[in-house]
Amino acid sequence: MPAYQRQGSVPPKRHIQFRDAHGSLYAEELFSTKGFESVYSLLYHLRPPTATLEVRDWKRPRIHFDLNQPLRNRHLLTQNSHNENDAIEGRVALLGNADITISVADVTKPMEYFYRNVGGDEMLFVHRGAGVLETPFGDLAYRAHDYLIIPCGTTYRFQPASPTRVLVHESTGMITIPKKYRNEFGQLDEQAPYYERDFRAPLLGPPKEETGEYEVHVTNSGRDAIYIVQNHPCDVVGWDGYCYPYAFNVDEFAPITGKLHQPPPAHATFEAPGAAFCAFVPRLFDYHPLAIPVPYNHSSVDCDEVIYYVSGNFMSRRGIGEGSITLHAAGAPHGPQPGAVEESLGKKSTDEVAVMVDTFQPLMLADAAFDLEDKDYYRSWVAEPVKA
Numbered sequence: 215m216p217a218y219q220r221q222g223s224v225p226p227k228r229h230i231q232f233r234d235a236h237g238s239l240y241a242e243e244l245f246s247t248k249g250f251e252s253v254y255s256l257l258y259h260l261r262p263p264t265a266t267l268e269v270r271d272w273k274r275p276r277i278h279f280d281l282n283q284p285l286r287n288r289h290l291l292t293q294n295s296h297n298e299n300d301a302i303e304g305r306v307a308l309l310g311n312a313d314i315t316i317s318v319a320d321v322t323k324p325m326e327y328f329y330r331n332v333g334g335d336e337m338l339f340v341h342r343g344a345g346v347l348e349t350p351f352g353d354l355a356y357r358a359h360d361y362l363i364i365p366c367g368t369t370y371r372f373q374p375a376s377p378t379r380v381l382v383h384e385s386t387g388m389i390t391i392p393k394k395y396r397n398e399f400g401q402l403d404e405q406a407p408y409y410e411r412d413f414r415a416p417l418l419g420p421p422k423e424e425t426g427e428y429e430v431h432v433t434n435s436g437r438d439a440i441y442i443v444q445n446h447p448c449d450v451v452g453w454d455g456y457c458y459p460y461a462f463n464v465d466e467f468a469p470i471t472g473k474l475h476q477p478p479p480a481h482a483t484f485e486a487p488g489a490a491f492c493a494f495v496p497r498l499f500d501y502h503p504l505a506i507p508v509p510y511n512h513s514s515v516d517c518d519e520v521i522y523y524v525s526g527n528f529m530s531r532r533g534i535g536e537g538s539i540t541l542h543a544a545g546a547p548h549g550p551q552p553g554a555v556e557e558s559l560g561k562k563s564t565d566e567v568a569v570m571v572d573t574f575q576p577l578m579l580a581d582a583a584f585d586l587e588d589k590d591y592y593r594s595w596v597a598e599p600v601k602a
């Protein structure tokens with residue numbers, strides 16, 4: 215919710231009669247968060263969004279998670295995952311805790327149904343591919359390197375125009391722009407690495423007028439159902455407010471650089487309860503004459519660090535490729551692999567693109583994570599034996 219938006223036709227005041235050219239009332243819907251006390255939007259439908267014909271079971275397989283045991287750093291070769299399907303059935307869960315579930319999906323099929331996650335916000339990072347997110351707020355065109363932030367309860371269909379690889383974050387809370395980037399009125403301040411113009415809202419087209427039987431797959435904190443509704447969910451003539459899906463492309467991120475190494479919070483993009491998100495994008499390195507461009511060794515004792523590698527030369531990591539995920543677990547030291555510091559000296563810039571999520575509760579591993587793991591990764595900081 216970067217700023218107020220208004221699209222299509224809305225009446226001059228909220229909660230008053232609003233009619234079409236034939237005198238029929240539009241159906242107003244309040245789309246609100248945290249009860250009635252946080253951001254919200256008002257949508258005007260041709261027909262009520264409440265007309266449910268039938269509720270069926272959605273027998274969705276449960277994700278099985280295990281502890282990161284023995285506790286160690288992990289490397290998941292998600293580039294070897296090829297569960298090609300639609301954007302929901304194609305999700306391969308990898309990591310999760312009570313606050314967030316992280317999956318990858320190789321999306322090759324359009325959704326024949328709508329989907330609504332009422333358990334929290336979702337954020338999809340598009341590694342490659344292009345297409346459209348169809349929502350009642352309008353169509354949100356996506357492309358590679360987009361973050362798509364989808365508020366809790368948004369009904370949508372994810373329709374790829376080309377094969378699309380996404381990294382999926384399902385939060386149990388609200389995914390927001392960090393407060394440190396906002397002034398006292400909510401505007402992005404001068405020190406923020408992005409500006410309101412960098413965020414894209416859906417574009418509302420003509421309302422879908424047809425009626426029939428539309429499937430909406432609804433999930434909420436492990437409870438699932440398939441709703442058959444009578445009215446097309448995208449029959450909206452206008453909406454306004456602060457709560458809507460939006461896109462931010464990390465190529466628009468203006469990274470904060472410095473004379474000496476900047477820690478990950480300098481690259482923060484979004485935050486959620488129990489999680490902080492960062493983006494590492496092409497940038498100039500530190501400009502002190504003796505600067506070391508790669509990060510220092512550290513044990514992040516308060517969080518598990520997850521990095522998804524998108525493109526470029528990941529100079530501080532041995533054996534990492536596009537689509538790799540590293541999990542650097544709280545308490546397990548990590549840093550540049552042997553030789554990486556020396557290799558980095560004198561380098562002026564990096565072309566890497568990677569996205570990160572730090573979680574403040576330990577992450578568990580889903581079955582697919584163990585299947586995709588490079589099990590020797592935790593030894594990658596050991597120097598090669600010196601040959602006699």
Ligand SMILES: [Fe+2]
Pocket residue numbers: 512514519542548
């Ligand atoms: Fe780290």
